[in-house]
Amino acid sequence: MARVSVTKVGALPGGPPPPAMRAAVFAGPGRVVIAQRPVPALGDDDVLLAVDGCGICGTDLHILEDPPGHPATPGVVLGHEMIGRVAARGPAARGLSDGDRVAVAPNLPCGWCRFCKLGAPSHCEHLSALGIFRDGGLAEWVTAPASACHRIGEAVPTAVAALAEPLSCVLNGVDQAQPLAGEVALVLGAGAIGLLFVAVLRASGVRCVVVEPVAARRALAERLGAVAAVDPEAVGAEADLDGLLPEGADLVVDAVGSQLAVAVPRTRPRGRVVLFGMDSRARAAVTQNDLTRHEIRLLGSYVGDHAVPRAVRLLESGLVDVEPIVSRVWPLERLPDALTALRAGRAVKIVLAPALNPGA
Numbered sequence: 001m002a003r004v005s006v007t008k009v010g011a012l013p014g015g016p017p018p019p020a021m022r023a024a025v026f027a028g029p030g031r032v033v034i035a036q037r038p039v040p041a042l043g044d045d046d047v048l049l050a051v052d053g054c055g056i057c058g059t060d061l062h063i064l065e066d067p068p069g070h071p072a073t074p075g076v077v078l079g080h081e082m083i084g085r086v087a088a089r090g091p092a093a094r095g096l097s098d099g100d101r102v103a104v105a106p107n108l109p110c111g112w113c114r115f116c117k118l119g120a121p122s123h124c125e126h127l128s129a130l131g132i133f134r135d136g137g138l139a140e141w142v143t144a145p146a147s148a149c150h151r152i153g154e155a156v157p158t159a160v161a162a163l164a165e166p167l168s169c170v171l172n173g174v175d176q177a178q179p180l181a182g183e184v185a186l187v188l189g190a191g192a193i194g195l196l197f198v199a200v201l202r203a204s205g206v207r208c209v210v211v212e213p214v215a216a217r218r219a220l221a222e223r224l225g226a227v228a229a230v231d232p233e234a235v236g237a238e239a240d241l242d243g244l245l246p247e248g249a250d251l252v253v254d255a256v257g258s259q260l261a262v263a264v265p266r267t268r269p270r271g272r273v274v275l276f277g278m279d280s281r282a283r284a285a286v287t288q289n290d291l292t293r294h295e296i297r298l299l300g301s302y303v304g305d306h307a308v309p310r311a312v313r314l315l316e317s318g319l320v321d322v323e324p325i326v327s328r329v330w331p332l333e334r335l336p337d338a339l340t341a342l343r344a345g346r347a348v349k350i351v352l353a354p355a356l357n358p359g360a
């Protein structure tokens, strides 16, 4: 995979940003366009970032369904998994210097609602998010509150650094499951999120078994350290899982969003189920008494902005090798190709790098 080295002609270092930029704009249900937009104005607490790379996430695909599977503000610049370099700072922006390379925690809580005050900012009643309700990182430039930006080392390749945000969400799920070294996990789904769970759990001393219908993704799961990856559509899959998990899994991760009824019977008594994938249409037929009788704990898991600093440290440490998760690094102009490849399951994670030549 191509390493991206980013130099912006006529922008950094030192000079002012140009007045206009290319950006991927959400143009209403099912539509995104690459358009010229003004470089965003700097708020008092903001920094202006020259974007190095921005991942495309399942949430972006949901936003672009018609009707939308996830809300977003029409006209907004998409992209919430961004890495950039500080080019300018608002008068009240603290803690960063020009030229710092940062990962961005994209969810912006209000700070004053009852859930913010309860210490649960990801459940803020007025939660905003870069790339969803406010302009995001699928653009040459983006502004973000300085408090949402976390320095990341230069040695981390852009494609890997762009995984900091999804990794932070996965760390929030892993934290809730509290894995112990020597345990066995069953991970349902080996998209980017399932694969990140495999990487983190394995680094935590947990053996991972994966269930995934796409062969290329099963191969990736094994490359990231899963002890086995089972095709649920293959003859004998259930017997294979019985053999791999004779006592049931200590923890099961649903990285799909619709697998609760699969997860519960595979969970050992007093085991944990992490519900990570999001599908508002999914309805699960589970026998409630199984949960009661086996004292199974269900753990919902949403975003993890508080875990971005740890995600950055983990990527810098080299303790997890997550580079294989990024299938492609493409210029911004290839967004339509990227969406097609992701929808068809031909790619796991695609990162767009606005500074790459459009012909790359």
Ligand SMILES: [Zn+2]
Pocket (backbone or CB within 6 Å): 057, 058, 059, 080, 081, 166
């Ligand atoms: Zn995302």
Ligand SMILES: [Zn+2]
Pocket (backbone or CB within 6 Å): 109, 110, 111, 112, 113, 114, 115, 116, 117, 121, 123, 124, 125, 126, 127
């Ligand atoms: Zn709030």
